[in-house]
Amino acid sequence: MGQLRDRMEQDLILRKLSPATRRNYLLYCRKFAGHYSRSPEELGEAEIRAYLLYLIQVEQVSYPTYRQILAALKFLYCVTLGRAWEVERIPFPRRPRHAFPEVVGRDQLTRLFGALKSQKYRALFLTCYAAGLRISEACALRVEDIDSRRMLIRVRYAKGSKQRYTMLSPQLLIALREYWKEARPLEWLFPGQGKSPFISSETARQVFRAARDQVGLGKWCTPHTLRHSFATHLLESGTELVVIQALLGHNSIRTTTTYAHVRTDHIATVVSPLESLALTQEQGAHR
16 A cells, blocks of 8 residues: 555554554555455445455454444545545444353363463463453553552553553462563563564464464454453352443443353353242242
8 A cells, every 4th residue: 555554544643543554544444445455535436345355255354343443444544545435435334233242151160271381472362361451452462551559450452542451360469470580571562573673463463363373262262351250250160240330441341241241051050039938848839
């Protein structure tokens, strides 16, 4: 994309979007241009629609990915190119029906982390689970964000450009110190290669998929599943929803209540309040 890419990057910075969002938007627009082997300046609504249909029908990308690709293209055409009419009639997709988030069991997590032989990536994904971070948030951590004195992690580049603090697990701190002794990162905790200052989310996902496949977990298991597992395991251990809400950085408690489901094996162990009533055998028969 050349000069167009540079202009778009400037626009993204002026809009004060997070580094992770800027990088994803630029990546998706570059893939759009590569799909046609032409500059987006030469493409219009017809090509955009055809590409989006290709993503849905052929690539079968997930709802969040498709939504972000469309947002990236809308930004490119509305802001950088100043041609809003090319995308203004393209609707955003309807959100799919809500489903309970998938969760990885503790034994499976142990096997999964054991399959990550790179200390760098093992530390990265341990951080995702131990602190409930999105993969983009974990990749963009700085060394100074690990506050071992207060046992907190500062999340600078959270969704919606909001900052928050989350817990720093003692066991995670040990793993991060072991990783730091080996890698000696200076500014970014998980530095990237080339022009990227930190690990890209896509590179991290590729490493995760390899480990996931090695231990026999299905495609449902993604880096974001570690965040779901963090919230669900906290809830199962008795942590209040409002605390989990703060750790995850949710604006609304309604979002956090997604995790208020309980696995069926736990449901079977719950004692009904009926058991506390002193009913006679005849009373129970007449109910």
